[in-house]
Amino acid sequence: MINRMMSGLLAAVVVTGLYSCSAKNISSNYYYEHEKVLEKIEQSYKELYRQKPFTLAFTDKDFRTVSVEIITDSLSYIYEFTVGEPRLSDTLRKYNFSATGITRLIDLMQSIRCTWVNNFDYYVDEQKKFLILISIKPVALHPLLTYKKYYILTFYSQPQQFDEKGRLLDKRKRRRLRKINGEIFHRINDKVCYTVSGQFR
Amino acid sequence: MFIQGFLFLFSMSFFAVGPAIALHKASRWEEPTVTSTREEAIAFIDKIKVLAPSSSWSNIKPALFLENLRLNIHQPLSIYPGRGTNFCGYGALTYLMLQDDPLGYAKLLLQLYNDGKATFGKVTFDPSPEVKKAAGTLHFKGVLDIHPAEQMWFLSLADHFKGYLNFFNRKYDPGDEDSFWASVNYAKFNNMARKLLNYKVHAKGSDLIRPYTNGLYDYISEKLKTGIVVLYINNRILHKKKLEKIKLAVPTHFVVLQEISKVDDIVTLVYWDYGGRTLIQLSPHFLQKIVFGVSYCTKKEVND
Numbered sequence: 001m002i003n004r005m006m007s008g009l010l011a012a013v014v015v016t017g018l019y020s021c022s023a024k025n026i027s028s029n030y031y032y033e034h035e036k037v038l039e040k041i042e043q044s045y046k047e048l049y050r051q052k053p054f055t056l057a058f059t060d061k062d063f064r065t066v067s068v069e070i071i072t073d074s075l076s077y078i079y080e081f082t083v084g085e086p087r088l089s090d091t092l093r094k095y096n097f098s099a100t101g102i103t104r105l106i107d108l109m110q111s112i113r114c115t116w117v118n119n120f121d122y123y124v125d126e127q128k129k130f131l132i133l134i135s136i137k138p139v140a141l142h143p144l145l146t147y148k149k150y151y152i153l154t155f156y157s158q159p160q161q162f163d164e165k166g167r168l169l170d171k172r173k174r175r176r177l178r179k180i181n182g183e184i185f186h187r188i189n190d191k192v193c194y195t196v197s198g199q200f201r
Numbered sequence: 202m203f204i205q206g207f208l209f210l211f212s213m214s215f216f217a218v219g220p221a222i223a224l225h226k227a228s229r230w231e232e233p234t235v236t237s238t239r240e241e242a243i244a245f246i247d248k249i250k251v252l253a254p255s256s257s258w259s260n261i262k263p264a265l266f267l268e269n270l271r272l273n274i275h276q277p278l279s280i281y282p283g284r285g286t287n288f289c290g291y292g293a294l295t296y297l298m299l300q301d302d303p304l305g306y307a308k309l310l311l312q313l314y315n316d317g318k319a320t321f322g323k324v325t326f327d328p329s330p331e332v333k334k335a336a337g338t339l340h341f342k343g344v345l346d347i348h349p350a351e352q353m354w355f356l357s358l359a360d361h362f363k364g365y366l367n368f369f370n371r372k373y374d375p376g377d378e379d380s381f382w383a384s385v386n387y388a389k390f391n392n393m394a395r396k397l398l399n400y401k402v403h404a405k406g407s408d409l410i411r412p413y414t415n416g417l418y419d420y421i422s423e424k425l426k427t428g429i430v431v432l433y434i435n436n437r438i439l440h441k442k443k444l445e446k447i448k449l450a451v452p453t454h455f456v457v458l459q460e461i462s463k464v465d466d467i468v469t470l471v472y473w474d475y476g477g478r479t480l481i482q483l484s485p486h487f488l489q490k491i492v493f494g495v496s497y498c499t500k501k502e503v504n505d
Contacts, residue, residue, distance in 0.1 A: 059441045067441075075471070076479045123346040126265070149443075170340065180341055181285045182379055199442035 030138055030151055031188050034112050041108050042132050042155045045117050048101050056106060057116040057201065066106055070095050083110065113137050115150065115200040120180070124171045131156045133180075135200035150200040154180065159190035168193050236399045236500075237304030242274045246307050257317025260337030261349040269350035270310055274303050281351065281476035283342035286378045288355040289474065290385025293431055293455040294393050295354065296473055297498065300429070301398045310350055313357060324396050328357045331373040339378060344476065355383075364389030387433050387494045390455060394431075399501050406433060406494030408452060417489050418468055422461045424497040430458040432472065433494030452493035 031038065048054070053071035059080065068091070070077040077095075081088040083106060092099040109117065116135040121128055132155040161169040163177075168185040170178040177184055181201075185193035252263035272279050277299035282292030298306050305321065312319035318327040336353040340346050359382060360373060366384035373382060385393075391404045405420075406412035414420035424430050436454035437443075459478060460471035468488050471480045483491075 057441070074478065076477060078479060078481045121343055122341055123344075126347050178341060182376075201440075201442050 030136070031153060031192065031194060037108060037112050038134065038153065041105065041112075041114060041117060041134060044101065044105050044108070045119075046132060048098060048105065049119050052095070052097055053119065054097065054102070055116070055118045056102070056109065058109065058114070063110050063113060068092075068102075070097075113139065118201065120154070129157070133201075135197075137200065150197050152180075152183065152185075152195050152197050152200070153188075154185060154193045156191045156193075160187075160193065162187045236302040239274065239299075239303050242303035242307050245304055246271050246274050249311075252314070255314050255317070257333055258314060258336050258349075258353060260334065261314070261353060262337065265347060266314060266349045266353075269348045270307060272348075273299060273350065274307055277303070278473060278478065279476055281344050281348065282355065283339065283345035283351075283378070286339075286342055286345070286355075287380065287383035287385070288345075288359070288378065290390045290393075290455045291355045291358045291383075292474070293457050294358070294390065294397065295351075296457050297394065297398055297400070297429060297431070301400060301500075310354055313353065314350070321397060324361070326357050326361050328360045329373060332356045332360045335373065335375060335378075342378075358393070359383040362389055362393050364392075385455070387452070390431070390433070390494075391496055394496065394498065398498065400429070400498035401501055403497045403499075404494060405497070406492070408493065411489065411493055412495055414495075417492060417495075418461070418463055418485050421458065421492075421495060422463075424495065425458060425461055428497050428499040431494075431496040431498065432456050432458055432492055433496070434491045435493065436491075 045056075055069040055071075057067045057069075059065050059067050064083055065080055066083055066088070067078060067080050068088070070079070079091060081091070089099040089103065092102055105117075108114070114134055114136050116133070118133045120131045120133045122131065123129065134153045134155070136151045136153070137149060138151060161171060163169055163175075166187040168178045168187065170176040179185075180195075181197070181199070183195040183197050185195045188194055249267060252267045254263050255261060273295075277296055280292050280296050280299070282288035295306070309319050309321045313326055313328075317333065318325065320326070336356050337349040339352050345351060356373070356378065359367075359378070362385075363371060364384070364386040366381050366386045366389075370377065370380060370382040377383060387404070387406060387408050391402050394400060394402045405414070412420075421430060421432075432455070433452045434454050434456060435450060435452050437451075440454075454474070456472040456474040456479075458470065458472050460469070462469045463485070466485065467482050468485055469480060469482050470488075471478055473479075
């Protein structure tokens with residue numbers, strides 16, 4: 001009898017784990033739990049990017065290998081480094097980047113398992129606008145068998161429009177959902193949205 | 202078992218492509234395409250000051266179309282297949298077309314815009330009403346959003362040329378620029394290049410099996426000395442999108458190679474894709490791992 005009750009309890013816990021920890025709940029909570037670090041990443045990336053365009057991505061599960069894309073007018077350079085190796089700072093200095101600033105940003109990204117930070121261009125009424133896109137691979141419970149493992153956060157400069165379900169809308173056609181890489185984005189606040197995706201970029 | 206059988210059938214279908222292409226190549230030799238210079242194309246396009254709205258392409262703004270066409274001719278590097286789309290094969294093809302016959306490209310796109318259909322060599326483009334409605338409306342694809350000439354052209358190419366990847370989705374529905382409807386397999390890319398460019402295209406590789414060479418680096422660098430080289434690569438490894446250890450070993454991306462060199466067992470590649478040039482360094486082993494196809498293109502000679 002006790003065994004049967006224990007089995008029942010275990011099954012209930014598993015089912016609760018599978019269904020109540022929906023990716024949607026985790027990701028909006030995730031933002032508030034890590035708000036300060038996320039904002040720091042966004043602000044510092046925006047400032048460093050303004051000085052010289054680049055993107056950063058972690059390319060291994062242990063968050064030890066970082067891929068740096070250095071964007072110039074004529075060529076984009078993609079290099080991979082192990083975090084902390086002298087070659088990384090040397091390269092950043094060679095391209096006139098703030099080596100200290102970018103190293104600090106890499107540390108921040110590593111601390112919350114942020115896989116990618118990028119500056120995204122988009123167009124409203126033919127005018128170019130930018131948003132900062134931050135991808136994270138959190139260590140959190142996921143519904144089993146799901147392939148969506150990355151939280152994608154987008155930081156806009158201006159307040160955005162949403163429908164009654166909190167889904168991001170296209171500004172040009174107010175009733176059309178705005179999809180980025182095929183994903184629908186949800187409201188966290190007026191300028192920050194999130195989605196859960198199978199890919200981090 | 203089923204998957205193995207499926208893969209076997211597919212791989213057989215790639216090998217079967219060889220003779221068909223050879224026959225097609227033979228027929229092309231009888232009627233070579235006349236090519237042009239960039240100066241001729243610039244002189245032609247700069248003379249056009251205003252375009253009337255097109256009755257076929259209702260969502261394309263004429264001024265934006267003309268501006269886009271001018272940009273492509275003046276700066277072929279700017280060709281941008283769009284973020285998240287499956288247009289990269291068409292982008293690489295267009296980049297080659299702008300090297301090979303920029304005036305032909307300009308006239309073809311203007312004819313397609315004005316008449317709703319156009320003929321280039323033996324190929325007649327007659328895009329479907331769905332494609333005509335979609336061109337000019339693609340959004341959140343980066344700078345492609347404001348490049349209606351490229352939208353029209355990529356959609357028309359995808360609508361016209363079909364490969365086995367397009368088998369289950371042959372008719373355009375909104376959003377299909379990101380789906381299998383727009384996909385380009387290796388044989389399809391080479392087929393398009395042979396039909397639209399004045400190049401002899403020698404293709405080595407396939408969608409599943411990597412090309413056999415006596416040293417891939419040597420083979421590619423040798424070919425690059427005398428012609429244009431397009432690489433068909435597994436971009437999921439080169440440009441990771443997931444941190445999974447097990448990755449599908451299939452090619453997904455076309456790049457136009459511009460430089461290749463090797464120092465201390467590190468290979469440096471400079472290639473064109475997505476509106477610009479990229480430099481990347483990798484080991485010879487990694488190069489072997491990501492390259493599934495090497496298309497070597499040389500200009501046809503008078504006797505060809």
